[in-house]
Amino acid sequence: MNLLYYPYINLPDTEWTIRTLPYYDNVSSIVPTQYFHEPERYEPFMREAVQNELITPVxxxxxxxxxxxxxxxxxxxxxxxxxxxxxxxxxIQRNGISHIHAGKYSFRENGVHMHADKLNNGVFYNLIQMGLAERIDDYWYGVEPKTAYELMNFITSVVACKIDYQPVTDRITDNCFSTVYAQNKDIELRTRQYKRDLILKEMIPYPKQIDLTHLRQFKDRHHDLLTAFSNKVEQIALNPTITPESPLFTMVLDEMKAAKEELSARMNESHLGDIVFGTICGTIAAGLGFLASPVLGAIPGLLNAIYSACRIERPESAIDQTGLKYLALVDKRLRRKSR
Structure with a gap:
């Protein structure tokens, strides 16, 4: 499986990233054209990860x-x-007159900075006309924060649909499953996800500190083992029909435990450093960050915009009722609203 990270250019140097990088074939991030020619603009961790081909700029x-x-x-x-x-x-634009200094509300100062090269200039021009953005310089715009996050969510979803990647974000709390389904009124589903989260805690081996060059070598050497393990993780975590009480859940969990021990041994052999075990959250994609977004939960209209844009880029994807594989995880209520 391939992941497309959002909402930032640089993946953070955090446990979330370290848990994610080993388990997926390709991890990508949306990057402006300028960074392809001037890689020194990356943060140090991101630059090293790109150099080791652990993260691919898109x-x-x-x-x-x-x-x-x-x-x-x-x-x-x-x-x-x-x-x-x-x-x-x-x-000041909304009311015509303001008694508060305009700088207090400047998107140049308080907005989210978005690079002009990520998208065509038309979208930023229109945001300025709507009063939702201001130009900072030749490369950057200051965008109203909620709009900026929606725009990155939108463009990441469409690009991911086009190249058959899964959107993923680190903007999820530790209780990720509880967060994703917290607003779902289906108590049975919430309970099932909570149980699954508890059972799968401490199952994912990953190095505590990491040398990215060694990680690249480890991924190349043990690709099949890593892929098999991540597939089992997703099978048990993302399939709502596999309940914690089912025999299949127990069987897959047993297989995961055996694979966990083998992976841990291989990591130790490869001198990746101290091996620790984390929750499932950092190693699954499938749009969990997309689903957890309070923006999308509140505004189903954005899902319609994403769906329409995906049909433009991949007309064949319209065969699916959503046009986006990762939207299959959205609860039925949200899917009905998005049609």
Whole structure:
């Protein structure tokens, strides 16, 4: 499985990343064109990971066939939600007159900085016209925070759909499954996910400190073993029909325990450092970050925009009712709203 990280350019130097890198074939991040030519702009950890081919930079403008049409779907989403525009615009633009210094509300100062090379200029021009962004310099825009996160969520989802990757984010709490399903009124489903989370704790071996060059060598040497283990993780964690009480759950869990011991031994042999064990959260993708986003949970219209954009880039994906494999995890209520 291949992952596409969002919402930032640089994957963080954290346990989340260290838990993620060993278990997936390719981990990518959306990166501006400027960084391809000037890799010194990466943070040190990210630069080393890119150099060791553990993280692959992806530029949407090189991937999408119809970037202008795709971003038009995002513009339409915003324009169709006038309440969003009213709430998010700068107060001085919203009311005409402000008795508070304009700098207090400047998106240059308080917005999320987004690089111009990630998308076509049209989307940023339209955000400025809507009062949701300001230009900082030749390369950067300051964007209203909620809008910026939605835009990165949108573009990551469409690019992931186009290249058949899974979106993933580190913006999930430790109780990730509980977080994802916290707003689901299906008590049985929430209970099942909570039990699964408890059972799978301390199952994922990963090095405490890591040498990225050694990790690259380890992935190349033990690719099949890592892939088999991550497949078992996803089989037991992401299939809602495999309940903690089922025989299949017990069988797969036993297989995972055996694989866990073998992986731990191989990591020790490869001198990756002290091996520790974490929760499942850091090693599964399948859109958990996408589903956990409070933005998407509150605004189903963004799902429609993503779906429409994916149909532009991959018309064949419309065969699926969502056009996005990872949306299969969305609870039935959310899927009904997104149609």
């Amino acid at each position: 530029n949407p403008m090189n991937v999408l066939d119809n970037p202008w049409e795709v971003t038009r779907m995002f513009d339409e989403y915003l324009n169709q939600n006038k309440g969003i525009l009213k709430r998010r615009r700068l107060p």
